[in-house]
Amino acid sequence: MRFAASRKDRVTKLILILAPLAVIVVLAISSCKDQRPDTSNLILPTSNVSYSRDIDPLFSQTCLGSQCHSGNSPAQGLNLEAPSYSKLRNFVPVLVVSGDTTSLLVRWIDGTYAPRMPSNQNKLTDNQINGIKVWIKEGIKDN
Numbered sequence: 001m002r003f004a005a006s007r008k009d010r011v012t013k014l015i016l017i018l019a020p021l022a023v024i025v026v027l028a029i030s031s032c033k034d035q036r037p038d039t040s041n042l043i044l045p046t047s048n049v050s051y052s053r054d055i056d057p058l059f060s061q062t063c064l065g066s067q068c069h070s071g072n073s074p075a076q077g078l079n080l081e082a083p084s085y086s087k088l089r090n091f092v093p094v095l096v097v098s099g100d101t102t103s104l105l106v107r108w109i110d111g112t113y114a115p116r117m118p119s120n121q122n123k124l125t126d127n128q129i130n131g132i133k134v135w136i137k138e139g140i141k142d143n
Helices: 002-031 051-064 085-089 104-109 126-137
Strands: none
Touching (some): 051 126, 104 126
8 A cells, every 4th residue: 555655656746847847848849930931922012112011011020020130139139129110220230321222231131241131031032122222222211
């Protein structure tokens, strides 16, 4: 009888140890996000490009969707969570300069500078890169 109780105590202790561990593993696995959101369906216009209508949704899916430029410790200190326009415009070093389609932002998204952005994801489409260039050329408006 004593042996059965002792075995039962050991099983109970084992369950008490393994149950929290199992919960932690399940939470860790379920919190993992796809690091490669599909943004190929986002088509940017060839003129009159707006940050809020066109650029921000693209950045939300790529830069925030991968959790690189969001949260408490965003990559390079650039948090693009809403409101992101002023954060992007006021970031140091200067990422975008009105009219300058060779701005740092463009050089990172087109792969001129490494690492290409968005990092560890599918490259932006030519249309998206050109749309960002048009937005810059047209004066980096938030219209």
